[in-house]
Amino acid sequence: MSHVGHQLLSGALSGFATTVFLQPFDLLKTRMQQGDGRIKPRNHSSIILTTTREVITSNGVIGLWRGTAASLIRNVPGVALYMTSLTQLRTIMATSPYFSVIRKQTRENSSVLPALTSQGNLLAGATTRVGVGFLLNPFSVLKARFESNMYAYESLSGAFVSIVRQGPSELLRGFLASSLRDAPYAGLFIVFYEAIKHKTSNIVPQESHGTSTLIHGFSAASAGAIATMATHPFDVIKTKIQVRSEDRYQGFMRTIGTIWKLRGVAGYFDGASLRMSRKVLSSAIGWAVYEGVLILIRNSQVNSHVI
Numbered sequence: 001m002s003h004v005g006h007q008l009l010s011g012a013l014s015g016f017a018t019t020v021f022l023q024p025f026d027l028l029k030t031r032m033q034q035g036d037g038r039i040k041p042r043n044h045s046s047i048i049l050t051t052t053r054e055v056i057t058s059n060g061v062i063g064l065w066r067g068t069a070a071s072l073i074r075n076v077p078g079v080a081l082y083m084t085s086l087t088q089l090r091t092i093m094a095t096s097p098y099f100s101v102i103r104k105q106t107r108e109n110s111s112v113l114p115a116l117t118s119q120g121n122l123l124a125g126a127t128t129r130v131g132v133g134f135l136l137n138p139f140s141v142l143k144a145r146f147e148s149n150m151y152a153y154e155s156l157s158g159a160f161v162s163i164v165r166q167g168p169s170e171l172l173r174g175f176l177a178s179s180l181r182d183a184p185y186a187g188l189f190i191v192f193y194e195a196i197k198h199k200t201s202n203i204v205p206q207e208s209h210g211t212s213t214l215i216h217g218f219s220a221a222s223a224g225a226i227a228t229m230a231t232h233p234f235d236v237i238k239t240k241i242q243v244r245s246e247d248r249y250q251g252f253m254r255t256i257g258t259i260w261k262l263r264g265v266a267g268y269f270d271g272a273s274l275r276m277s278r279k280v281l282s283s284a285i286g287w288a289v290y291e292g293v294l295i296l297i298r299n300s301q302v303n304s305h306v307i
Helices: 003-033 044-059 061-065 066-093 120-146 155-167 177-203 209-243 252-269 273-307
Strands: none
Touching: 003 044, 003 061, 003 066, 003 120, 003 209, 003 273, 061 066, 061 252, 066 120, 066 155, 120 155, 120 209, 177 252, 177 273, 209 252, 209 273, 252 273
């Protein structure tokens, strides 16, 4: 299998693992963000508990995994394409003296990804995330609506056909808000992920594959937490646009104004704790799986050549 094939496989496994384990976080976040915001309790924790009870009461515990199929359709190819494209773009950029960084790679469990400057990581992360987001935005709309309880779709295919019939504007609904969320998130994430991973690797000896996996997971979780809080308002705006049909939520600027009018500053941080938890865990699991699988493949190939 080619290097690209290995990366696609690793990314797909990463997307599958994070989606299945963490779908309840996505579902609860969407439910919290979908409201019109006219009446809202002050206690954030009570909102989460109330929403969780409502879901379980209506659909049982399995209801927390509603929309998993739609999420898998969006996330498995999405994560595979994103991580593979990011790795390929970083490999190309590493050949440029403007972006390349020469690091001594002596440990067999060290990162298999190319090293770039902070500017290179920022540009690579932002560009790749927006490009993949554009291609898969229709599935993002599908995912958000399946997680919401505002649509009575009976099947994935029926839901997708319904969205397609409404035209290109519906397929790209929320893309601007998604881009303004994803570009800085992905750029900041890669910058902090690589910086934290590099520093941690110098402190903690990578004597085993397990240690390497822990370092990758810790670095990704830390980077995910920082990038999430910096970009969360755009996630709220994106969800409102994709889920609500009222005129006041038609368009990016109109949605910003509506949230401000109804909820003030707090409205832009609805579901922040859930997204933070989800992103920290998904980053830790996703990047540990991605780099871990690539390292295993690399080491197995090296061992097979030795034998």
